[in-house]
Amino acid sequence: MTKKELWESYRFPLILLGGIVLGAIIGIVFGKQATILKPLGDIFINLMFTIVVPMVFVSIATAVGSMLNLKRLGKILGSLVFTFIVTGMFAAALVLVMVNIWPPAANTTVQLTAGKMGKALSAGQMVVQTLTVDDFVGLFSRKNMLPNIVAAIAMGIAMSMCGGADSPVGRFMANLNDIIMKLVNMIMKLAPIGLGAYFANLVGEYGPQLIGDYGRTMAIYYPMCVVYAIIFFTLYAFYAGGSKGVKAFWGHILKPAVTAFGTQSSCAAIPANMEACNEIGVPEDIYEIVLPLGATMHMDGSVLSSIVKIAFLFGIFGMPFTGIDVYAKAIAVSILSAFVLSGAPGGGMVGEMLIVSLFGFPQEAFPIIVTIGYLVDPMATCLNSSGDTVASMMISRMVEGKGWMDKPKTGKSDPAKAALAAEIGGCSSCNPDK
Numbered sequence: 001m002t003k004k005e006l007w008e009s010y011r012f013p014l015i016l017l018g019g020i021v022l023g024a025i026i027g028i029v030f031g032k033q034a035t036i037l038k039p040l041g042d043i044f045i046n047l048m049f050t051i052v053v054p055m056v057f058v059s060i061a062t063a064v065g066s067m068l069n070l071k072r073l074g075k076i077l078g079s080l081v082f083t084f085i086v087t088g089m090f091a092a093a094l095v096l097v098m099v100n101i102w103p104p105a106a107n108t109t110v111q112l113t114a115g116k117m118g119k120a121l122s123a124g125q126m127v128v129q130t131l132t133v134d135d136f137v138g139l140f141s142r143k144n145m146l147p148n149i150v151a152a153i154a155m156g157i158a159m160s161m162c163g164g165a166d167s168p169v170g171r172f173m174a175n176l177n178d179i180i181m182k183l184v185n186m187i188m189k190l191a192p193i194g195l196g197a198y199f200a201n202l203v204g205e206y207g208p209q210l211i212g213d214y215g216r217t218m219a220i221y222y223p224m225c226v227v228y229a230i231i232f233f234t235l236y237a238f239y240a241g242g243s244k245g246v247k248a249f250w251g252h253i254l255k256p257a258v259t260a261f262g263t264q265s266s267c268a269a270i271p272a273n274m275e276a277c278n279e280i281g282v283p284e285d286i287y288e289i290v291l292p293l294g295a296t297m298h299m300d301g302s303v304l305s306s307i308v309k310i311a312f313l314f315g316i317f318g319m320p321f322t323g324i325d326v327y328a329k330a331i332a333v334s335i336l337s338a339f340v341l342s343g344a345p346g347g348g349m350v351g352e353m354l355i356v357s358l359f360g361f362p363q364e365a366f367p368i369i370v371t372i373g374y375l376v377d378p379m380a381t382c383l384n385s386s387g388d389t390v391a392s393m394m395i396s397r398m399v400e401g402k403g404w405m406d407k408p409k410t411g412k413s414d415p416a417k418a419a420l421a422a423e424i425g426g427c428s429s430c431n432p433d434k
Helices: 003-070 076-102 121-129 136-140 142-161 168-188 192-206 209-252 256-262 270-280 282-296 302-315 324-339 346-356 367-398 404-408 415-424
Strands: none
Touching: 003 136, 003 142, 003 192, 003 346, 003 367, 076 209, 076 282, 076 302, 076 324, 076 367, 121 256, 142 168, 192 302, 192 324, 209 270, 209 302, 209 367, 209 404, 256 270, 256 302, 256 367, 270 282, 270 367, 282 367, 302 346, 302 367, 324 346, 346 367, 367 404
């Protein structure tokens, strides 16, 4: 990558992290006097929480309504959904083991006030509130994010049955989605100031020890991603094509992985992934469906990061990260965030809001895990994007049988098709973990 391309790829994360670092320095230097900046942080967070509900509802309803009109082969889509969920569950199982052996917030000297936390939901209540609310207006509260998502999916299905994206409502929703995306972009321009001010307040109030806790989280997350890639991607490739599949995968994955890591975008890596899939021998009609959808729905790296964030917050708030209830919720939220919310603009932040709301954390938790999200994003994106290629191989076996790798290869991937696939997959402004 040239310096210009590198700056374009990392400009916003660097500016945002710069604002957070500056805020932390202000908090260290001025101590409790820095809490005077808290209102600036509150304004930004309130704006984010205000836009999140319409953003999720409209973007998901629009995506589902358009997606169902593609009329892709049912077997491919069924295999795709199954593969994405199963690989996400394997990722969740690994990270649960890791965070219990090496808790991200172990030995932290920072203890935020647990008394402000709301009551966490039981497993039964979570199922009910995942599907329903007791009043229509409840769908438009950020406290009911999961029912909002279910309603958005139902809206999208109904819209597709009544003309889909070409219907008057479909065109209205698409335009409304564009407007909301613009609003999100406008709000996000305030993020370096808002999160910087919030961190000045947090560090000023709770001390610089809060910063040191991020180092432990990074030291856990990055090696864990490497372990997941080496062990699980190899097993997935072996399932897809035996030793031949393993050799083909590792022989062609470097370019897509480096592209994703450097650009922090699964969508930017779609052309490289298509080229890799073509060289491996994945049927064209399979990878042209799996890769664009995978860029917004298949997020093993995001599953890993979501549970790390949850475990980190439990430590910061002095709560034990144990119990079947807690683990079930953590897995459900992490897979949902990766499978559904990543397709929405700002999906990573939406997932972080969902974590805060579902587990009853106070709003102080939000900027803390947003920062973790930006720190782990390059590796998460690399894992997300690389997982799309091996998922394409697995789906090829499910659709075409064990001998799919012995069939003649299709022609070379077309860059124009790659760009179109990115557009179909909803990637025009995609940033994978965000």
